[in-house]
Amino acid sequence: MPTGSDHRQPNRAWPLDALAADLTAAVAGEVRFDPGSRAAYSTDASNYRALPLGVVVPRTPEDAMAAIAICREHDMPVLSRGGGTSLAGQCCNAAVVLDWTKYCHRMVALDASARTVVVEPGIALDALNRELSAHDLMVGPKPATHVSCTIGGMIGNNSCGSTAQAYGKTVDSVRRLEVLTYEGTRMWVGPGPAGLTDQLRDALRDIADRYAEDIRASYPRIPRRVSGYNLDSLLPEYGFDAAKFLVGSESTLVTVLRAELELVEVPAAKTLVVLGFPDVFAAADAVPEVLRHDPAALEGLDGRLVQLERGRHVAVHAIQQLPDGNAWLMAQFDGNTQDEADAAGREMMREVRGRTGASGTLVDDPDREAELWSAREAGLGATAYPLDGPATHEGWEDAAVPPERLGDYLREFEALLKRFGYESSSLYGHFGQGCVHTRIPFDLRTAEGIARYREFVTDSAHLVVDHGGSLSGEHGDGQSRAELLRIMFGDRLINAFGEVKHLFDPRDRMNPGKIVSPRPLDADLREGTTYRPWEPATHFAFPEDGFRFSRAANRCVGVGKCRGEHGGVMCPSYRATREEEHSTRGRARLLFEMLEGDVITEGWRSTEVRDALDLCLACKGCRNDCPVEVDMATYKAEFLSHHYHRRLRPMAHYSMGWIPLWARLATGAAPVVNALTHTRGLRGAIARLGGVDPRRPFPRFARHRFTQTFTPAVDLASAPQGRVLLWPDTFTNNFEPRIAHDAAEVLAAAGFAVEIPERTVCCGLTWISTGQLATARRVLRRTLRILEPALREGVPVVVLEPSCAAVFRSDLPELLHGDEDAHRLAGQTRTLAEILAERAPRWSPPVIGGSAVVQPHCHQHAILHLDRDEELLAATGSDIDVLDAGCCGLAGNFGFERGHYEISVACAEDALLPALRACSPETTILADGFSCRTQIRHLLPEARPRHAAELLAAAIRGEKP
Incomplete structure (x- = not known):
């Protein structure tokens, strides 16, 4: 095999200008050969990188046909791309990339009675299943990337997922495919030879006949064989199914234009049983015992994965539910009723615990089940960057063996890792089908490390084949494993793959260098021995x-x-x-x-x-x-x-970015300023001058700031909970000071002595969001000087605006990394709900009742989290619904800036506004973020969004919500 530390794609002098011009003339969709588009598609989820020649975004499958025809005229390579989540390098190539996801994501036809659907290849799995849910139908296979993977990508990769235990791989769901060859042949293919041209039909039958015994001898009979072309689908005993043969061909043979899939019924009831074992090998040994009970899914995860997730605070609730052990099996049982599913789960748990001594728990609450599945699906993210070790990589992350041999394979694989000096970040995956996921800390930047990587995966390939397995059980061959296929299939079948490739793509223009005549597995690395990125000086510490x-x-x-x-x-x-x-x-x-x-x-x-x-x-x-x-x-x-x-910056950076200063000046003349900014004609001129979209109404400045009218507490003896410093953020202080007064009232009722800073302070948020970081640093240093006494004394700083609290928790310690006062402020910052829970746990808010919907501010969701807020609001006796509606779309200065209005409104219309329109008039709308409240008031004038402090204070005063 070829060796080497770094092999880049050859710099062939493609005549791109003429190609781009002809594509633009022929394609109704979008043609992009600019550097930004090429950069965005340069890699996938693998170790590889290859700059595409250009990108075409077709509007219809016929549009894609026109693009391929132009590429054929210019003799240019083509790559079809779906969600771009391939882990083996299938989706990066020096080719013209067809991105199907923007427009070609329609459900073309549904026959609910026959349980079939015809779709375009760019539709995402979750999106399709949401459309099908009204009919209690779904696509069977469900990869972990189900939120973004597309049906076309699943077909190209023969994707699987945890549900493959019950429903098989994508190949088992494909009924027919409409495909296009590079040479321009368009056809619907399915079971039998129907649809194939005479030449393709006869040639495929000849290949199947000549290599039949090799196929029967060398294709492992296991649930998870994804590697290689599906030549077994051409055998007589499998019905010579041309559609299933093309599944998993990774865009190297045809372009999929449309697909007809067989659907399955959504299970009426599900139960999850989790079994705990002393180690992952014992868990693997128990797989055959569990399989006797025919679970719908059987996943495994080891203690290392749980340790990594706990360290990153991922799936915390799920981890707490795991039974005793250092490795676990998760077995799902489906049923027509919950009692039926529970009974099957209990029977399995009873027998397996009796035979193996495993611990166990049964979960049939959908929310708890979802939490546990989230722990399994979070595997890749948790293992990519271990807190206690180097970054890990794909390269040998989805091999599969017969399930009954899984325990022995894992023991030998662990020994192989130790021999090479690697420590896997974790061993987890689809244990019921013998498929194991892992990421390994390969050194892919030095010649020695890359040589060791090559040697390791070669030895691993031999180990898997010795155990009767497949190099890939889910993620495909791409560039990571294609070079190793000879170990698995032998010379004759590799020759057969080459004949198939030449039959469908004689010019080698369909995703070249993958599966057949592959580029070396250590070529085209995203890093490699030449990796030496520019390392600029930065404001943030990272x-x-x-x-x-x-x-x-x-x-x-x-x-x-x-x-x-x-x-x-x-x-x-x-x-x-x-x-x-x-x-x-x-x-x-x-x-x-x-x-x-x-x-x-x-x-x-x-x-x-x-x-x-x-x-x-x-x-x-x-x-x-x-x-x-x-x-x-x-x-x-x-x-x-x-x-x-x-x-010179955009004008919005000077207007919105400096809003703390302008707001302070404006409140001194609030009636005049409000009149100017809300007078027809003048408002538009002011908006244009400030880089603000004229359709966006200006918020009204308060006549008096909170800091002008608040009287701090002086009697500490009557404040059993001690002192707190209430942060007067720019938005609350200058636009809605009533919220700060209400918060002070709540804090006082809970037993706190409320103070405010003696001088004007700011968190620097607007300067940070507009990239004026030198100014932000100066502002923050000044703030730290003013807060120094409170910080030294450990006084909590209560922040009402989530974005400002997030600055102190996240941005501040990274902008002023090493400044101890910055780290003190990050540690002393509290939200209203947090301070009440931590310092006044015996205080209970008044009973309010009724119903309320909560729109979390994005920074609340990302940095602060809402656990304490939910507990506080639930204590009021209200029926609380925390919306999962995404960003409101205003996002501080973003939604005000000229050129952003349409996107801002589209974000709000995605989920938030429909959810609020569905609320009854009596429902209280809670939104702690100033941006969220401003957006809601603008787009839903009849709505009255409130800060949680307003709701609590009103209840303390005995007012109705």
């Missing part, structure tokens, strides 16, 4: 990334959770535009390429990176929702600081 911005920009592992369309906060602008460069992942890719300097060459001055970051709302949702905690809001602030250094 302590979680070794104090290096390059590591922060390379933190994204590409799983694409930011491309989800439902639930959580990230990424609101992607949900509005469906553009890769507007996802957290896409922006991270551009920052990585900026530091590489190959395609994005202007560094901090890059317009491509600026434009991608422009629609980032700085919501910080990714800080919580991203499996590896990418913090794009911080990256954006850092970039903007350098991009506009000694340059």
Whole structure:
């Protein structure tokens, strides 16, 4: 096999200008050959990187056909891409990339009675299943990336997931495929030879006949064989199924235009049994015992995974529910009724515990089940960056063996890891089908480390084959394993793969270098021996990334959770535009390429990176929702600081970015300022002057600031809970001071002596969000000087505005890293709910009753979390519904800035506004964030959103909510 430390894609001089021009003329969709688009698609979730020639976003399958026809005329390679979450390098290539996800995501036809559906390839699995849920139907396979993986990608990869135990791989759900060859043949194929051209039919039958015995002898008979082409589907005993044969071909043979899938019924009831074992080997040994009871899913996870998740505070509630042990099996049982599912689970648990001595627990509450499954699905994110070790990589993360041999395989695999000096971050996966996931701390930056990586995966391939397994049990071959397929299949079947490839793609233009005639597994590495990114000086410290911005920009592992369309906060602008460069992942890719300097060459001055970051709302949702905690809001602030250094900024940076100063001046003349900003004609002129969208109404300034009218407590003897310092943030102090007075009233009722800073203070939020970091640092240092006495005495600082509290908890210690007062303030910052729970646990709020919906501020969700808030509000006796509606879309200055209005409104209309419109008039709307309340008032004028402090204070005063 070839060796070497770093092999980059050859720099072939493609005539791209002519290609781009012809594509633009022929395609109704979007054609992009700009550096930013190429950078955004340069990699997937694998170790590999290859800059595409360009990107085409087709509007219809026929549009994609037109694009491929132009590529054929120019003899250019093509790669179809779905969610871009491939772990083996299938989705990065020096080719014209077809991104199906923006437009080609329609459900074409549904036959609920026959349980079949026809879809376009760009539809995401979760999105499709939501449409099907009205009919109690779903797609059977469910990969861990179900929020973003597409049906086309699942077909290309033959994806599986935990439900494959019951429903098989994607190949088992595919009924028919409409496909296009590179040479232009379009056909619907399915069971039997129908639809194939005579040439393809005869040639495939000839290949199947000549290699039949090799296929029967060399294809392992296990549930999770994903490696190689599905030549077994061409055998007579499997019905010569051309559609199933093409599944898993990774865009190397055909382009999928549409697919017909067989659906399954959504289980009426589910029960989850969790069994605890002393180690992962004992858990693996028990798999055959559990399989005798026919579970619908059987997953395994080891103690190392749980340890990593606990360290990162991931799936905390789920971890607390695990029974005793250091490894666990999670077995799901489905039934027509809950009693039926529970009975099956209890019977299995009784017998397996009796035979193995395992501990166990049964869970049939849907919320608790979801929490436990979240612990399993969080595996990749938790293991990518262990807190106690180096970063880990794919490369040998999904091998599969017969389930009955899993325990022996894992023992030998563990010995192999030790022999090479590796420690796996964890062993987990689909144990019921013998498929094991792991990430390994390969050194992919030095020649020695890369050589060791090559030797290790080669030995691992032999180990898996010796156990009757498959190199890939789920993630496909791509570039990680294609070179090793000869070990698994032998020379004759490798020749058969080559014949198939030549039959469908004689010019080798379909995703070349994958599966057949593969590029070396140590070529095209995203890092490699030539990896030497630009390492700029920064304002933020990036302590979680070794104090290096390059590591922060390379933190994204590409799983694409930011491309989800439902639930959580990230990424609101992607949900509005469906553009890769507007996802957290896409922006991270551009920052990585900026530091590489190959395609994005202007560094901090890059317009491509600026434009991608422009629609980032700085919501910080990714800080919580991203499996590896990418913090794009911080990256954006850092970039903007350098991009506009000694340059004229957008006017909104001066108006909105300096709002603490303007607000202080405006409240001194509030009636005049409010009249000017709310007078037709003048309002529009002021908006344009300040870089504000004229459709956005200005908030009204208060006549008197909170700090002007508040009288601090002086009698500490009557305050059993001690002193607190109530933070007068810019928004509450200058626009809604009543909220601060209400909060002071609540704190006093709970036994606190409330104080405020003696001088004007600011957290610097607006300067941070607009990238004016030098100013933000000066503001924060001044604030620390003013707060110094309180910080020295350990006085809690109660912050009512979530975004300001998040600055103190997160941004401040990274901007002023090493400043002990900065770290003290981060540790002493409390929300209203937190201070009441920690310092006044015996105080109970008045009973309020009624119902309330809560819109969490994005920074609340990402940095502060809502556990204490939910407990406090529940104690009022109210029926509380915490919305999972994502970002409100205003996000501080973002929604005010000219050019952002449509995106801002689209974010609100995604889930928040529909949820509020569905509320009864008697329902109280709670939103602690000033931005959230402002957006709701603008777009739903009849709504009266309130801060939780207002609700509590009103109850203390005996007023109705």
